[in-house]
Amino acid sequence: MHRSSALARIITVIIAVVLATLGVGLLTGGGRVWMYTVFQYAREIDLGTLAGPTALQALGILLLVAVVITGIWSSAGLIAVGVLSLAPVIFAMFPVVFIAFQRAIRMPLEWTDGFVYGVPLVILPVLGTMGVVLAMVRRRPEPKGAALGLVGGVLSPVLLSAGVLLTVWGLSTGMQYAYQLADWTVQPVTVLAVLGGVILIVAGVGVTRWSSFALLLPALFLLVINALVLLPDVLFPVLFQLPREITSALPPLVIFGTGTATAFLYLSYTFVLLRVRSRAQQARATSIATPQFGQHPFSAHPTSPPSPAQYFPGTGVGPGMHAPAVPLYPPTPGTGPTGS
Structure with a gap:
C-alpha cells in the first residue's frame, strides 16, 4: 500500500487550491467574453477577436x-479543492447569501457570472470526488471485477447527465427568484435540486472506484457538445427544447467552456487513476512478498538466539511465553529435582 508523505500532502494542497482558484x-x-x-x-462569430479569451480559457483548463495530476503524489490537494466546493454549493442553494457576499467583497463581474452560471459548482465537486476515489484506491487497489466495471461504465454517464441537469435547474430557479423577482426567501425546491444534483455528480465520478474507464464516454460527449458552440444554429435550437429553467443556465455554462474543461479533467483523471492503482498494487505486492519484522521465525534480531519453541517444536513455547518448568529431556543421573 502506497501512502503519501506529509510533505507531499502539504505541497499538493497548496498547489491544488491555488491552481484550481x-x-x-x-x-x-x-x-x-x-x-x-x-x-x-x-451567426457571425469572428474567432480572431476571440483569440485572447480562448487563450485564457485554455490556460485555465491547463x-x-x-x-488533477497532483493526485499522482497525494490525494490531499484534490480533497482540499473539494472542500472549496462548499462555497458555490451554498451560494447556489441560498442566492441571498451569494448576493450579500458579492456586495461585501465587490466581486469582479467575471467571478459573478461564473457563480451565477454554475462554473465552480460543476467543476469543484468533481475534483474533490476524484481525490476521495484516489485515496480509496491507494488503500484498496484491487479491481472490483468485470461486472462492477461494466455497471460503472453504464451508470456514470447517466448519473452525471442527470446530476448536471438537476443542478442547473435548481441554480437557475434560485437565481431567477433572487435577481429577477427580488424574492430572497429560501426556496426549498432550489435547495433540494442543487443538493440532489451535486450528489448525483459526485456519485457519477465515484463509480470510477469500480470502473477506471467510466469517464471516457462522458468526456467524449462533452467535447462534442462544446465543439457545437461554433455551430450555434445547430446547438441552441436543441438546447432550447429543454425546460426554460435549464435553457437559461445551460447554454451559458457550455459557452463558458465548462464542458471542455470537464472533459479534459475526466481524461487526465483516468490516466492518474490507472497510475495510482498500478503503483498501489505494486506496493501491496512488495509488502506481501517481503517479510515484516517479527513475521519470520528468525527475524527478531540477527544476534538474538532462537526461542525454545524454535529448537523444540510442539512444546507450546512461543514469543512472550516462558519455557516449561519440566525439563525437555530426561535429566542426567544425579541432576534434576530428584537427583542425588
Whole structure:
C-alpha cells in the first residue's frame, strides 16, 4: 500500500487550491467574453477577436488539469479543492447569501457570472470526488471485477447527465427568484435540486472506484457538445427544447467552456487513476512478498538466539511465553529435582 508523505500532502494542497482558484477564474474570464459574443453575434462569430479569451480559457483548463495530476503524489490537494466546493454549493442553494457576499467583497463581474452560471459548482465537486476515489484506491487497489466495471461504465454517464441537469435547474430557479423577482426567501425546491444534483455528480465520478474507464464516454460527449458552440444554429435550437429553467443556465455554462474543461479533467483523471492503482498494487505486492519484522521465525534480531519453541517444536513455547518448568529431556543421573 502506497501512502503519501506529509510533505507531499502539504505541497499538493497548496498547489491544488491555488491552481484550481486561478483555473476557474481564467475559465470564467474568457468564457464571459465568449458568452456575450455568441449571444450578440450568433451567426457571425469572428474567432480572431476571440483569440485572447480562448487563450485564457485554455490556460485555465491547463491549470485545472495540473490539479488533477497532483493526485499522482497525494490525494490531499484534490480533497482540499473539494472542500472549496462548499462555497458555490451554498451560494447556489441560498442566492441571498451569494448576493450579500458579492456586495461585501465587490466581486469582479467575471467571478459573478461564473457563480451565477454554475462554473465552480460543476467543476469543484468533481475534483474533490476524484481525490476521495484516489485515496480509496491507494488503500484498496484491487479491481472490483468485470461486472462492477461494466455497471460503472453504464451508470456514470447517466448519473452525471442527470446530476448536471438537476443542478442547473435548481441554480437557475434560485437565481431567477433572487435577481429577477427580488424574492430572497429560501426556496426549498432550489435547495433540494442543487443538493440532489451535486450528489448525483459526485456519485457519477465515484463509480470510477469500480470502473477506471467510466469517464471516457462522458468526456467524449462533452467535447462534442462544446465543439457545437461554433455551430450555434445547430446547438441552441436543441438546447432550447429543454425546460426554460435549464435553457437559461445551460447554454451559458457550455459557452463558458465548462464542458471542455470537464472533459479534459475526466481524461487526465483516468490516466492518474490507472497510475495510482498500478503503483498501489505494486506496493501491496512488495509488502506481501517481503517479510515484516517479527513475521519470520528468525527475524527478531540477527544476534538474538532462537526461542525454545524454535529448537523444540510442539512444546507450546512461543514469543512472550516462558519455557516449561519440566525439563525437555530426561535429566542426567544425579541432576534434576530428584537427583542425588
